[in-house]
Every structure is written in structure tokens, then in C-alpha cells.
Amino acid sequence: MALKHGAVKYMEVSALRNEGVAELFSEKMATGNDIDIKCVVVGNYEAGKTCALITLTTDFQLDWGPELYVPTVMHDFKKRGELDNTPLCVEFWDTKGLEEYSRLRPLAYPDSHVFLLFFDITDNKDSFEEMFSFWWSEIRRFSSDVPIILVGSKIDLRYNGLVTISTVEGEAMAKKIGAAKYMEISSLLDKGLTELFEAVASIGYHYKRKKTARMTKTKCNVL
Structure with missing residues (x-):
């Protein structure tokens, strides 16, 4: 067949x-x-990962509402772009955030160049602390030095009278986990997604170059 x-x-x-x-x-x-940069996307259940990736990688604009949830086990999205006149393709590996997928999810981690770690800014403090207690620990257990971009999603809800994680708190968490960058986005408003792609491309590309140079040096020393 x-x-x-x-x-x-x-x-x-x-x-x-x-x-x-x-x-x-x-x-x-x-x-x-044709894949150049591999970006693995992780984070808590309903953190807005899949909605962000669909909005980022397609021209199809959906009406993202608070009731919309796009279930994912493992899926990939691709987006092409340029960095310093160098054509590249970023492949985003979207993963399931539920804890019962903890054995399956790390199978996507090898050969990654950058991680996106998502949280919903309307999360309670306990869920937010999982960025360090659970997610940072899992990422570093399988990928010791791959850069992480911490992403606060659904910032359109910040002005709806809801109690949210502040930008200052997000930046503090990024520092705590040693993230390469902290960013905030809204899929509903298509805000911050272009900047997010540019950050992924730049950070992932430079990590890949550094890793390649390190591997080349190791081979030369062996020879």
C-alpha cells in the first residue's frame, strides 16, 4: 500500500x-x-500553544474564543523566513501538556535547537510555578543546554478585569529558569507572534551554529 x-x-x-x-x-x-531549525513547544494544558502556532504559521485567521480548545498529542507546523539574508525553515513541534504524556512527549526533544515554554497569564500561582518545578526540570533532564523562550499567552485577557500573571512576574520566572528570552503574545489579536518567530529563528539558528562548531571541534580533536 x-x-x-x-x-x-x-x-x-x-x-x-x-x-x-x-x-x-x-x-x-x-x-x-529542508528543515533547518527545530523548535519544541511545551507548556501546561490549555496554555494556547496550538492556537498560537496555527495563527503564526498560516494565513487563516480563526475566531479564537475562550471556549476554543484545540487538542494535540503531537503535531508539527512549519514556517519559512530569513535571518541575515539566510533562508531558513522553522519546524514547530507542538506537544501535549498533560502529565500522562510525560513518557511520550520527550521523544520529540532530541536534536531540538530551541524550546518554547508556554503559560496562560490567567493561570493561578501554583500552575505558574510549574514553569520551574515541572517544565524546566523536564526540559533540562532531556536537553541540558538547549535555549528556552518563556511565553506568556492570552494577554488580551489582561484588561478584562481578570487577575493575571504580570509582565514583571513573567520576566522574573524567565530569569529563574535561565530562559534566553521572555515574550508575551495574543493569538486572538495576532499580537507578538511575528516577534516570537523572529526570536525563535535567531536563537535557534545561533544555537545550531554553536552546536555544529562544537561538534566539529570535537571531531578534529579526536582525529
Whole structure:
């Protein structure tokens, strides 16, 4: 059937038994020759990750409402751009935020160049503290030095009379987890998303260059 439809390869997986999943993601990266920057997107349940990525990577404008939730297990979005006249493609790996996916989610982490760590600015203080207690710990357990951009989402709700995480608090958390940058966005207003893409492209690109140079130096020392 794979040959009939011109597929590159046929593979079988079981997420329940964790069989073939790592090979699937490795194959995905190997066959995607045009991928330049890999950005893994993580954060709490309903933090606005998927809505932000759809708005960022497509021209299709949806009416994002507070009742809209886009469920995700693992999905990727691509966006092309330029950095210093260098064409590049950022692939965003959107992941599920629920704790029961903690075994599956890290399979997306290898070979990443930058992480986006999302939180909803209307989160309570306990959920917000999970940026450090849960998410920072998970990221650093699997990716010791990949840069993190902390993102406060749904800032359009800040002026609706709701109690929200302030910009100062967001910046303090970014400093606490050693994030490369703190940014705030609104998918509803399409605010801050262009700047977010530019930050991902720049930070991811420079990390990739540094990593490549480090690997090249190591090979030379071995030789």
C-alpha cells in the first residue's frame, strides 16, 4: 500500500507499548531535508500553544474564543523566513501538556535547537510555578543546554478585569529558569507572534551554529 501511494516508507508504531515511536521521529527528521531549525513547544494544558502556532504559521485567521480548545498529542507546523539574508525553515513541534504524556512527549526533544515554554497569564500561582518545578526540570533532564523562550499567552485577557500573571512576574520566572528570552503574545489579536518567530529563528539558528562548531571541534580533536 505504501508503494502504491508513493510513500517514502511504511512504519508501524504503538504509543501504548512505546514501540517504534522513537524510530518514527528519527525517520521524520532524516527525511525532512529542508528543515533547518527545530523548535519544541511545551507548556501546561490549555496554555494556547496550538492556537498560537496555527495563527503564526498560516494565513487563516480563526475566531479564537475562550471556549476554543484545540487538542494535540503531537503535531508539527512549519514556517519559512530569513535571518541575515539566510533562508531558513522553522519546524514547530507542538506537544501535549498533560502529565500522562510525560513518557511520550520527550521523544520529540532530541536534536531540538530551541524550546518554547508556554503559560496562560490567567493561570493561578501554583500552575505558574510549574514553569520551574515541572517544565524546566523536564526540559533540562532531556536537553541540558538547549535555549528556552518563556511565553506568556492570552494577554488580551489582561484588561478584562481578570487577575493575571504580570509582565514583571513573567520576566522574573524567565530569569529563574535561565530562559534566553521572555515574550508575551495574543493569538486572538495576532499580537507578538511575528516577534516570537523572529526570536525563535535567531536563537535557534545561533544555537545550531554553536552546536555544529562544537561538534566539529570535537571531531578534529579526536582525529
